Amino acid sequence: MKLENYVTGNWIAGDGEGQQLFDAVNGELVATATTKGLDFDSILEYGRKVGNPALRKMTFHERGRMLRALATHLMEKKEKFYQVSYHTGATKTDSWIDIEGGIGNLFSNASLRRKFPDLPYCTDGDPVQLSKGGSFIAQHILVPKEGVAVHINAFNFPVWGMLEKCAVNWLAGVPAIVKPATITSYLTEVVVREIIASGILPEGSLQLICGNAGDLLDHVASQDTVTFTGSKSTGLILKSNENILQESVPFNMEADSLNCIVLGEDVDPGMSEWDIFIKEIRKEITVKSGQKCTAIRRIFVPEKLLEDAYIAIGKSLSQTIIGNPLNDKVRMGALAGLSQRDEVRNHVKQLLKTSSLIYGDLEDVELVDADKKKGAFLSPLLLLNEKPFYEEAVHNVECFGPVSTIMPYADMEQAVQLAKKGKGSLCCSIVTANNDIARDFVTGAATHHGRILILNNECAKESTGHGSPLPMLVHGGPGRAGGGQEMGGVRGVKHYMQLVAVQGSPTSITAITKVYQQNAKGNTGGIHPFRKYFEELKVGDQIVTGKREITSDDINEFADFSGDHFYAHKVDTDFAGTMFEKQVAHGYFILSAAAGLFVDGSDPGPVLLNYGIDELRFTKPVYPGSTIYVRFTCKEKIPLDKKEENDIPKGIVKWLLEIFDETNEQVALGTILTMVKLKE
Numbered sequence: 086m087k088l089e090n091y092v093t094g095n096w097i098a099g100d101g102e103g104q105q106l107f108d109a110v111n112g113e114l115v116a117t118a119t120t121k122g123l124d125f126d127s128i129l130e131y132g133r134k135v136g137n138p139a140l141r142k143m144t145f146h147e148r149g150r151m152l153r154a155l156a157t158h159l160m161e162k163k164e165k166f167y168q169v170s171y172h173t174g175a176t177k178t179d180s181w182i183d184i185e186g187g188i189g190n191l192f193s194n195a196s197l198r199r200k201f202p203d204l205p206y207c208t209d210g211d212p213v214q215l216s217k218g219g220s221f222i223a224q225h226i227l228v229p230k231e232g233v234a235v236h237i238n239a240f241n242f243p244v245w246g247m248l249e250k251c252a253v254n255w256l257a258g259v260p261a262i263v264k265p266a267t268i269t270s271y272l273t274e275v276v277v278r279e280i281i282a283s284g285i286l287p288e289g290s291l292q293l294i295c296g297n298a299g300d301l302l303d304h305v306a307s308q309d310t311v312t313f314t315g316s317k318s319t320g321l322i323l324k325s326n327e328n329i330l331q332e333s334v335p336f337n338m339e340a341d342s343l344n345c346i347v348l349g350e351d352v353d354p355g356m357s358e359w360d361i362f363i364k365e366i367r368k369e370i371t372v373k374s375g376q377k378c379t380a381i382r383r384i385f386v387p388e389k390l391l392e393d394a395y396i397a398i399g400k401s402l403s404q405t406i407i408g409n410p411l412n413d414k415v416r417m418g419a420l421a422g423l424s425q426r427d428e429v430r431n432h433v434k435q436l437l438k439t440s441s442l443i444y445g446d447l448e449d450v451e452l453v454d455a456d457k458k459k460g461a462f463l464s465p466l467l468l469l470n471e472k473p474f475y476e477e478a479v480h481n482v483e484c485f486g487p488v489s490t491i492m493p494y495a496d497m498e499q500a501v502q503l504a505k506k507g508k509g510s511l512c513c514s515i516v517t518a519n520n521d522i523a524r525d526f527v528t529g530a531a532t533h534h535g536r537i538l539i540l541n542n543e544c545a546k547e548s549t550g551h552g553s554p555l556p557m558l559v560h561g562g563p564g565r566a567g568g569g570q571e572m573g574g575v576r577g578v579k580h581y582m583q584l585v586a587v588q589g590s591p592t593s594i595t596a597i598t599k600v601y602q603q604n605a606k607g608n609t610g611g612i613h614p615f616r617k618y619f620e621e622l623k624v625g626d627q628i629v630t631g632k633r634e635i636t637s638d639d640i641n642e643f644a645d646f647s648g649d650h651f652y653a654h655k656v657d658t659d660f661a662g663t664m665f666e667k668q669v670a671h672g673y674f675i676l677s678a679a680a681g682l683f684v685d686g687s688d689p690g691p692v693l694l695n696y697g698i699d700e701l702r703f704t705k706p707v708y709p710g711s712t713i714y715v716r717f718t719c720k721e722k723i724p725l726d727k728k729e730e731n732d733i734p735k736g737i738v739k740w741l742l743e744i745f746d747e748t749n750e751q752v753a754l755g756t757i758l759t760m761v762k763l764k765e
């Protein structure tokens with residue numbers, strides 16, 4: 086079967102016979118892949134001219150709903166993907182991580198839309214006051230880039246690798262060109278066929294290249310973004326591509342990572358944390374046969390427990406059944422191919438020059454239902470390096486397979502130093518029940534890691550584990566790990582957007598951001614905003630209320646009614662040395678009195694309920710005899726999806742609440758939220 090490339094709106098087979106791709110378990114031919122004859126310049130241009138405009142004009146909410154629809158569709162097709170995934174040597178669990186983990190990223194980013202406005206672009210941070218009079222301000226905004234996201238992926242996660250990246254660039258409003266590692270691209274192709282056939286994405290949002298990337302990177306331009314996952318050596322070559330440098334194309338790299346786990350000094354073999362530690366290591370060595378960028382390559386234990394630890398790990402590894410992933414009993418499958426196995430063996434041989442093999446056999450492995458001469462199988466391997474400060478290969482060589490090295494440390498300071506010897510890693514874990522140890526480790530090792538897991542009895546049951554990158558958390562590490570960042574919720578979306586500081590009057594900034602800015606012109610007159618349905622309300626709709634005098638009796642009554650008899654609200658307090666001159670009104674009373682002024686709704690109307698307060702500041706004391714009034718402005722509108730069929734259709738409306746006294750000075754400022762009915 087010759088794989089096809091989905092480019093410029095068509096499925097196209099490349100010229101020539103192409104590279105042969107083999108089943109990792111039985112060595113049989115699965116497919117061939119070639120990109121010969123493809124015009125990479127046109128492919129990029131198609132993404133920019135067709136996919137980009139379609140996506141960038143959609144709002145975040147529309148793009149999020151699109152991701153949800155796609156995720157639901159792919160879940161329905163998942164069995165098909167599992168069947169193909171077995172060819173990569175993956176067990177059911179391995180495939181679950183790749184396939185459903187990838188689809189989970191789509192769901193997660195679909196929900197992330199709620200953190201963004203219902204606009205194609207968004208604000209970044211708070212507005213900045215640039216003038217005394219308040220007529221000149223600035224706001225950072227983010228707009229989708231006008232290019233494409235080019236993703237060059239590794240062989241180990243043919244589905245997750247594509248979806249974890251694309252979910253983010255699609256939410257940002259940017260199309261993707263995916264180039265999976267050729268060796269497992271037959272699985273990516275099956276998934277892309279389903280995505281394209283579903284018609285859920287606008288045409289041009291996704292193109293697929295199965296095989297050599299040709300001169301693709303020679304045509305990327307400044308509005309494009311390139312991400313790379315793979316080996317450090319390839320990453321360096323691509324990162325220094327002249328065109329990428331000339332065009333200042335953002336290049337996000339995720340490469341080799343010598344992740345570690347540390348056993349805290351407080352843990353001994355009688356504690357549940359000991360079992361948690363051993364279990365986590367076994368999982369990280371055997372899941373995906375250790376072919377995970379986050380897998381634990383280095384294990385650090387207090388020197389007094391070194392022997393106990395390696396015996397326990399070896400025992401645990403010996404329970405792993407290895408073989409044909411189609412057999413239900415099998416817990417560890419094959420590596421992705423024979424060349425991968427050769428590479429891992431060569432790297433292990435390098436490590437064995439300065440360490441010894443404690444568990445496993447580099448050349449032999451016992452298998453269930455599989456032929457070791459045909460499949461890319463390798464035994465789990467545990468190595469011991471007793472001098473980790475002198476024998477440094479273990480901190481430099483990544484064995485991308487079921488291999489890890491155990492090492493001793495003398496104290497926490499040494500554990501931190503050893504963790505940092507990886508020169509930058511995607512993640513690390515510490516297993517400890519002592520939070521002082523956890524704090525010392527985290528603050529010491531944080532500079533060299535993208536993510537740190539503190540594992541103990543309190544969280545182990547629900548922990549997502551050392552090796553799982555999560556869509557809402559940053560995935561990436563400094564230094565050797567490539568210095569890149571992927572995902573991370575809202576942070577990840579920003580990678581595909583251009584940040585621009587916009588300066589102008591509050592009224593101009595309101596018009597652009599659709600968020601009312603203080604001192605902008607309001608729309609006064611007409612009916613009370615509480616009488617308008619969600620669709621009828623406009624950002625900037627405003628009322629200025631009548632006035633109310635605040636009396637000492639009001640304050641006393643509020644104190645009695647609420648039970649809040651704080652000294653500042655009592656008339657007979659000695660105010661010397663306090664912040665106040667005399668009895669002062671409760672802030673919550675001022676807020677309630679303000680509500681009495683701005684609320685209109687003695688009959689049921691479009692406003693369904695008071696939803697809460699985002700922020701509230703009391704900026705000036707209100708003394709008896711003061712007169713307050715309110716300026717109340719529609720600040721922002723957030724549509725809500727219906728959860729159930731017979732839900733009342735509604736949205737959230739944020740209101741800017743400004744309360745003033747008789748001198749027109751502001752006494753309180755807040756943002757309050759209501760739920761407002763839709764007319765239709």
Ligand code: NDP
Nearest residue numbers: 238239240265266267298315316319339340341342378485
């Ligand atoms: P490679 O670096 O060889 O390949 C990664 C990707 O880059 C593949 O899609 C590959 O395509 C592509 N590529 C290679 N050369 C070029 C080029 N000149 N132009 C454009 N694209 C190119 O890594 P592998 O996937 O083969 O993995 C090798 C090693 O990388 C592993 O053994 C492991 O050590 C490390 N690795 C690290 C990961 C991490 O995140 N820490 C993840 C995965 C791997 P093609 O397949 O067509 O060659």
